[in-house]
Amino acid sequence: MWWxxxxxxxxxxxxxxxxxxxxxMNPGSAVxxxxxxxxxxxxxxxxxxxxxxxxxxxxxxxxxxxNHRMDDDLRAVTAARLGLIFCILxxxxxxxxxxxxxxxxxxxxxxxxxxxxxxLIIYGAYFALRSALPNPETRAALSAVMxxxxxxxxxxxxxxxxxxxxxxxxxxxxxxxxxxGQITMGASVAIIFGLSLFSFTMLFLWMYGLSVRxxxxxxxxxxxx
Amino acid sequence: MPDNSVNWAAKILAVTRKDLVSxxxxxxxxxxxxxxxxxxxxxxxxxxxxxxxSTELLAALFWxxxxxxxxxxxxxxxxREEETGTAMILKLSSPGLTIFFGKLLFNxxxxxxxxxxxxxxxxILFHSSPNNWAVFLTGLALGVAGLAxxxxxxxAIVARASIKGALFTVLSFPVLAPLLIAVIEISKVGLAGxxxxxxxxxxxxxxxxxxxxxxxxxxxxxxxxRQ
Numbered sequence: 001m002w003w004x005x006x007x008x009x010x011x012x013x014x015x016x017x018x019x020x021x022x023x024x025m026n027p028g029s030a031v032x033x034x035x036x037x038x039x040x041x042x043x044x045x046x047x048x049x050x051x052x053x054x055x056x057x058x059x060x061x062x063x064x065x066x067n068h069r070m071d072d073d074l075r076a077v078t079a080a081r082l083g084l085i086f087c088i089l090x091x092x093x094x095x096x097x098x099x100x101x102x103x104x105x106x107x108x109x110x111x112x113x114x115x116x117x118x119x120l121i122i123y124g125a126y127f128a129l130r131s132a133l134p135n136p137e138t139r140a141a142l143s144a145v146m147x148x149x150x151x152x153x154x155x156x157x158x159x160x161x162x163x164x165x166x167x168x169x170x171x172x173x174x175x176x177x178x179x180x181g182q183i184t185m186g187a188s189v190a191i192i193f194g195l196s197l198f199s200f201t202m203l204f205l206w207m208y209g210l211s212v213r214x215x216x217x218x219x220x221x222x223x224x225x
Numbered sequence: 226m227p228d229n230s231v232n233w234a235a236k237i238l239a240v241t242r243k244d245l246v247s248x249x250x251x252x253x254x255x256x257x258x259x260x261x262x263x264x265x266x267x268x269x270x271x272x273x274x275x276x277x278x279s280t281e282l283l284a285a286l287f288w289x290x291x292x293x294x295x296x297x298x299x300x301x302x303x304x305r306e307e308e309t310g311t312a313m314i315l316k317l318s319s320p321g322l323t324i325f326f327g328k329l330l331f332n333x334x335x336x337x338x339x340x341x342x343x344x345x346x347x348x349i350l351f352h353s354s355p356n357n358w359a360v361f362l363t364g365l366a367l368g369v370a371g372l373a374x375x376x377x378x379x380x381a382i383v384a385r386a387s388i389k390g391a392l393f394t395v396l397s398f399p400v401l402a403p404l405l406i407a408v409i410e411i412s413k414v415g416l417a418g419x420x421x422x423x424x425x426x427x428x429x430x431x432x433x434x435x436x437x438x439x440x441x442x443x444x445x446x447x448x449x450x451r452q
Binding site for chain 2: 118121125132137156160
């Protein structure tokens with residue numbers, strides 16, 4: 001319980017610090033767009049939470065196929081539902097950043113935009129499939145299989161495609177780590193970013209726990225009546 | 226066990242033959258796929274007029290036509306079983322994997338037919354042919370194999386759903402996205418006349434993708450089929 005109360009001052013502090021401290025951009029980058037780099041404090045944790053939710057959903061999908069417990073399906077779909085919300089947020093904030101720095105909301109030659117958009121499509125397709133399957137057991141098994149197929153495709157897109165295929169990327173990775181993997185952000189930036197990452201993750205886990213509990217109650221009242 | 230593997234091959238071919246026979250009787254999937262391809266080819270060709278597009282655009286258009294034409298017919302193999310009520314008999318008579326490979330083979334034949342029809346039409350209507358046929362056909366063959374390999378299990382999933390046609394495309398696109406990116410790149414090089422050295426990266430990706438997707442589908446097929 002204590003960490004839930006702690007989340008309020010920590011997230012409040014992150015929001016205030018994100019706007020009051022100097023912008024986290026590296027001095028070599030585009031001129032006149034310094035303030036927009038503050039979005040990094042929120043955009044990166046959102047993208048991280050969207051991926052984390054995807055991984056959790058996948059984990060419970062695989063577990064459902066192993067032991068066919070409906071609770072695993074409930075956990076998988078709950079994680080996917082929250083993941084979709086954070087995925088939309090990450091896409092929107094990323095798009096705003098792209099507009100402010102590179103002049104356009106969307107650019108397909110940017111591989112990170114391709115991968116987050118595919119993740120968004122995956123979440124959409126997953127729910128489209130679920131709504132088309134009326135029987136709960138069939139729905140659970142088939143959507144679990146489908147989410148594993150999606151994961152294989154996502155692995156190709158995120159890890160293999162950008163490495164073996166010469167893809168142009170303007171994504172500012174050198175403000176956090178440079179090309180050699182060395183951390184380049186300043187101490188204050190690192191602290192704010194770390195706290196933001198931590199509190200977004202905690203917020204997600206809290207929302208996830210609550211959603212699972214309400215979904216279980218809804219399930220119980222449905223089967224009871 | 227050579228005897229056993231012969232038995233498996235015979236069973237797989239039996240499933241494919243059964244589908245081919247019922248396809249020859251109704252010509253449902255072939256008609257849908259070919260007519261869809263013809264219509265999209267015509268629409269695009271008419272809207273381009275006499276303009277000769279760049280190789281980038283040509284490669285993208287070619288795969289858009291092939292992708293959507295394939296989407297209109299590939300799901301039929303399993304939908305047909307559900308609609309005629311023969312899925313249960315098939316479940317009883319053959320092991321899951323022979324059905325998977327039998328259907329995969331049928332879809333592969335369907336797509337190959339489509340590709341054989343679409344390539345000459347494409348050349349005639351778009352006034353340009355590949356400058357390096359070997360590269361272009363390699364990409365086409367691997368792309369067609371990957372399309373059939375990755376979508377066969379999705380067809381089995383969609384056959385159980387209440388809205389089939391639209392859902393198949395929606396589910397297939399995210400799974401096929403890496404394949405499409407790679408084949409468009411290869412076709413572009415083939416149309417422009419580049420050599421195999423220019424496509425080594427997308428070629429590796431494509432081969433890895435096909436192997437991984439078919440393996441994963443094999444492992445997961447029973448979960449879908451036994452539902």
